[in-house]
Every structure is written in structure tokens, then in C-alpha cells.
Amino acid sequence: MKTPNPSRRSEQSRRAILNAALDLVAEVGYAKLTVEAIAARAGVGKQTIYRWWPSKGAVLVDAVLALSEDEEGAIALPDTGDIRADLRGVLRAIVDEYNDPKIDTITRALAVESLTDPTLNTQITGRVLGPLLEVTKDRLRAGQRAGQVAEGVDLGVAVELLYAPIYHRWVLRTNPLTHEYADTVLELALKALSPATINTVE
Amino acid sequence: MKTPNPSRRSEQSRRAILNAALDLVAEVGYAKLTVEAIAARAGVGKQTIYRWWPSKGAVLVDAVLALSEDEEGAIALPDTGDIRADLRGVLRAIVDEYNDPKIDTITRALAVESLTDPTLNTQITGRVLGPLLEVTKDRLRAGQRAGQVAEGVDLGVAVELLYAPIYHRWVLRTNPLTHEYADTVLELALKALSPATINTVE
Amino acid sequence: MKTPNPSRRSEQSRRAILNAALDLVAEVGYAKLTVEAIAARAGVGKQTIYRWWPSKGAVLVDAVLALSEDEEGAIALPDTGDIRADLRGVLRAIVDEYNDPKIDTITRALAVESLTDPTLNTQITGRVLGPLLEVTKDRLRAGQRAGQVAEGVDLGVAVELLYAPIYHRWVLRTNPLTHEYADTVLELALKALSPATINTVE
Amino acid sequence: MKTPNPSRRSEQSRRAILNAALDLVAEVGYAKLTVEAIAARAGVGKQTIYRWWPSKGAVLVDAVLALSEDEEGAIALPDTGDIRADLRGVLRAIVDEYNDPKIDTITRALAVESLTDPTLNTQITGRVLGPLLEVTKDRLRAGQRAGQVAEGVDLGVAVELLYAPIYHRWVLRTNPLTHEYADTVLELALKALSPATINTVE
């Protein structure tokens, strides 16, 4: 096994490959995405892809990471003090992304990879999903300090309560994803996380 | 296009194919599952598969359905009056299934199909997931009548609140799936669905 | 190793492959002949070639054999009693073939294979060259009976004396191949094979 | 196209390349000889080979030429007055060379190149084969002066009569190459070239 020397790597080819991968997956879908087509579209030899990535999934993950890293730390949640409004903005934005056909296709491709290849799953959850969950936890922590979120709650579970229902509905296409749905989920989640005592009806 | 006559279908071949598909997907994973291998393992001609199923995904869905239909309507939720205990049993059982390597592998395969092929997605959500969601809604409705669940709540959202976090954690492997986790999710969900008023802290 | 069943073999594909191989080797030469191009030209999948032949050289040998077997036993030498005239016809015909660009190209390809692959060398010498040498030996044997060729001469060497110089000149392109050359070779060979005694000059 | 400056050429690299080429062709055969392997074995960049030679065949030809030029004009035929003995020595020596596995392999490689590439063919026949044919013609000319070879005979054909049968048998592997065979060929050739008249049996 010969490990190539990264210092000699052609940045131009790398960009061309990542762009071609994103374009093609949006055009033909993940199942019909081929390394051969990526190479052809990028004007690159197949070996140049195989030299640097182990699979088409890895190329795609890199492509998506390159995308999100271009936007440079845009993954910051607002903190206006109004936790309901702040989270509503995030959830609605996520719904909008899932409803964008291009993002939908690419994200489904990532989801397939995540299900299939544990290595890529680690990368995807660590570098794409992870940061979002972290900033959300930060926002919820601020909510705890402000008395809007119960002290004892496990924030790891809390963020799943917010995002998982939307993800579930998107993956399984059980029902349409709308802003109203996002709002409903948010209301229930906030109630669940609320620090308030509950007056059980007797 | 010639539509074959189902009355002449060989039940023996059908069973052999479904079993071979389940065995193989557990052995080599979904990505490396091939129609050719299923046919060879089942001792069957490839055409016999293509005659009755449009894709390897469809075979797998049928195989899983055959499995669950063997267990014959087992998808009934208990109703002991204690909604917390009843749901806890279900959630823990789901966690156990996801933690079973064979079921894990097969279910991931179905999830991949669901993401990839809208037709199969419809079948999977309709015939595998759907019944579970329905009986859960029934149980929650009983909870509403018993005053344990708020009246106005959208039960479609309610069941997602219960199941989606577990699904999310399983798909993305963000954290281990345990009974404790299931219990935590249940507590939060029950609080969210609770009919009680909330005493906002002043 | 799976050995295919010859009874199911497609005669149509076989012919198309052999024809495509001959056409292509004449067009682009042996070094640039590829299995891929043969398959494409023949309208055939690559596997259909690899199923029945181990290499492009083997295809070519079969193609040439098919050619010569179409001409059906044409490899018979005349026996008019005039051994000089009979052999002159053969040698000139061989010179003409070597001077035909298409035959030249194909024969060079066979020669390269013969040099490179011992297996194909056996086939080529056995099935293409061998029969010619045999009928020539037969003719020389008749010459022996007629007293035109010495009794003791090794006919294996005798046929080489006739054909080798032409082959040598063709392979190495040392000088042009003409009828006159063929005639000169023939005269010398006949003198060498002559049963006559020699009057050494004193 | 950039023509490199020969004065700057590294003699050390040149020798290393030629030696590597000879070693490798003897080891793996001509078909599996690659420029990449030559470069690696010689401890040289591929470009250094492509800078000075157009193809692997050209390298090999140069390598063989370098070999024979080291032996410095060794290509001289003895002239003891006994033409039979002198030629017998040459023919037997050639047979011995063809029977040496290393020389066999390299010579087959040259033959393949000669068949494939007209440019290299010219070089090979001109610089390797040519000198041998010339000195042989010289020896035959001396034979003519001594009355051992007929005056009118075309010496170009005469040398082919001597060497072609051996070459033919070597290339095509039709029969084993032995000293006895060389002697038989020589006897027939000398008879053919003999100045004597022939007493046809009546």
C-alpha cells in the first residue's frame, strides 16, 4: 500500500471533484452516482479519486463538509433572550432545508452513507450534525440560567426532543414537513423541558 | 410485459428466496447484497426473483413482512390503565430490538431502501411502521379518555415525540441506546403530553 | 473457475467477435488492439469475450483459423509432376500474401503472439503453419519417388530451406519480397535437395 | 516539444537504465516489461527515460546495442580457408546463443519490437543483424575467390539460406535447435551454393 504525499496534491483537482460530486448527486441521486461519472465531470482521472478517497461516500462527505466550512461558523444560534422565538427560527430553517430538493437529495445520500458505513457515520455525526447539537445545547443552557428550562434535564436528550421528530418525519416521509409542524414540536418540547411544576388534574 | 400467474407460483421457492435474503443481508450487509447471491443461496434461477419482485429492496421488504406476519398480530399494545408502564414496555422493547445485531442490520437495510426508493418507502412505512404508530395512537387516545393525555394534542406528533428520539439516536449512532434513555424520553414525552396546566415560576 | 456450457454459446456473437478482431487488428495494429474495442465493435459485452477466450491473442488466433477453415482444405499443393513449377506457385503465392497489407498486419500480430505466448505459439504452428509444412513434405516425398529429390534428405529441414528465407526477409524487412526472390530461393533449394552427384572442380 | 541538451546527460543514469532494462526483460519477459519498473530498478525518474527514449522498445534496443558494442567488433568471422569449418563454427555459436535463456528472452523481445515498430526494426536490422550479414557475405566472397562458392550467386540470398532456417525454427519453436541441425543446414546450403555442375541422373 502506497500512501500518497499530500503536499503534492492538486488543490484544483480536489475542488473539481467535490463540485462534480455535489452536482451529480443532485442530478441523478445517490444510488446512480458513480465514481466514473464524478471523474468524467471533474475532468480528472479515476485514480486521482481513488488516491485520496476510499469510496464515493467519502467524497460526498468531504464535499458537504467543504460546503459547510465555506459558510464559516455560520452555525451559531441567536440568543435574544426569547428561547421560543430563537428555537422556532432554527426549526423552521431546518424544515426549509429539508424541503429544498437539492439539499434533500444530498442529505439523503449522507443518511444512506451514515447507515451503511460506520466510518463515514462518525465523520458525518461528528462534523456536520455535532456542531449543530452543541450550539443548541449551549442555547438551552442559557435557557436554564434564565429559568426557562428545567435544571435537571439531560441536554443531550433535550436536543433530540427538538430535532428528532422532524428528522423522523423527513426520513420516513410519513407526513409533510411544514412550519406549523415545527412549531407544534417546539411547543411540546418546551413544555417537556419546562421547569414548572405540573398541577395534575384530580 | 407478461404478468405471471400467481396461482402457479412455487411457495417453496418463495420461502427459500425470502430466507436467503434475510440470511445474506445479515451476513454481508445491505450494500453487498446481490440478487445473484440470493438466487444462488436459495437454489433458484435469477428469473424467479425478477418474475415476482422488482428489486432486491422489494425482496427484503417482503422478507421482513413475512417475518413480522409470522408473529401474527403481535403488534398490540397493552392497556393496563397505567400509560407510563405500558409505553415503557414498548420503548424498552424497541431499544432491545435495535440492539440485536441481526435486527439492527436488517432494519438499517430497510432504512436505506426507504431513503432511496419512494415506492418501498411507502410500503415500509405503511406496512411495518404504520401499524405500530396506529396502535400507539390508540393507546394514547385511551390515555386522553382517562385524562392522562391532553385533549387537544395532535396524536401524530405525539407518537413521533415518543419514537423519533430513539430512532434518531439509532440511525445516527450519536449515543448508546439504553433502557435508561428510553425511560428518560418517556418521562419528557409524558410531561409534554400532560393535560396539566403549568405553574410558571414568577 | 466456472467453465461455461458451450452448447449455449451464441454463434452470432462468436462470428461478430472474430470479424471485429480481424478488422480492428488490420486498422490499428496488434499493439493497439484492445478487448474493449473488439467488444464494442462486435456489439458484445466484454464478458462474452472473456468467457470464451483467455486473451486477445487467443481471439485473434481463432479468427485467423476461422478464416483459413472457411477456405476449406485449400491448403493442397498441386502435383503436376513438375516439382519446380509446383513449388514456384506456392512460394510466389506466399510472397503475394505477405505483400497484402491486411494479411501482413494480421500475420505480424500472430508472429508477435507466437513469440510472446508459448500456448498460442503451439496453436499457431500446429494449426496454421503445420498443415502447410505437411503438404509440402508430401509433395517433396513425391519428388523423392520421382527421383527429383535426394532420398536421404530430412524433409523437415527441406521445407525450412524453402520457406525460412522468405519468412526471414518478411519478418526483418531486410529486403523487398518479390517473385524473383522466391524463384531464386527455389533454385538454390532445389539444387541443395537435388539427388545428383556433384563434380567438384579440380 | 523540448529537445534536451545531450551534453548535460547523466551517463550514470543512462547505464543504470540500460542495465535495468536488460535485467528486467530477462526476469519478467518483454510483455510485462514496463517503463515504470525500469525507472524504479534504475533508481531514476520516469521522465528521465521518456526524455531520452521514445518507448520501452527503444530502450531495449539501445541496451542490446550497448552490450554488443562493449564486445567491440567481435563480429568477425574466421577465415581459415576451410569455409565449411568456419561457417560451422558460426552457425553452432548462433544455435548456442538461442539456447541461452537470457539471450533467448532478450532476442525475442527485439523480434517483437521489430515486428511492431518499423523504426526500431530499421535500427535492429541495421545495427545488430546487418554487421553479421556483412561479415558473412565477406567470408562467402572469399569462398568465391577460392572457388568454393559459385560466382553468380546472390550473396544476400546466400546468407539467408544459412541463417533463415535456424531463425525460423527458433521463432516458431517447430523443432529443437541443435548443433546437428545447424550442420545439416550448412551441408544443404553449401551444396546449393556450390560452383559444381550437377550430373542429373538420367
Place this chain on the structure above:
DNA sequence: AAATAAACGAGACGGTACGTCTGGTCTTGAA
């Protein structure tokens, strides 16, 4: 019981893409 027609096992077919290998060109750093 014989005839007939469909489904069956087997597997060859035209294809697509795989991941690897080599050819010949271009780029980078060290000497």
C-alpha cells in the same frame, strides 16, 4: 392418463461500473 402450458433451475447475453494498473505528461523540491 395424456397433453399442454406455465413456472422453474440454469446460465449466456449486452451492458455498466468497479477498483487496479500502466502509459506518457506535468509539477515540485533538492542538489
Place this chain on the structure above:
DNA sequence: TTCAAGACCAGACGTACCGTCTCGTTTATTT
């Protein structure tokens, strides 16, 4: 500036499967 090292584009290699298409051979009605 030349070289070794090796990345690059290009494209053929031989393999694996795809989904379609015959082949005989069961198997199960129809006659």
C-alpha cells in the same frame, strides 16, 4: 537547470452484477 519522485489525465484491464433472454425440465391443470 537537471534530476528523483511522484501526482496527474487517460483509458484498458479483468471481474462482478445488473436485468433480459433463451434453454430444457418439472409441475399442475386441463382435456
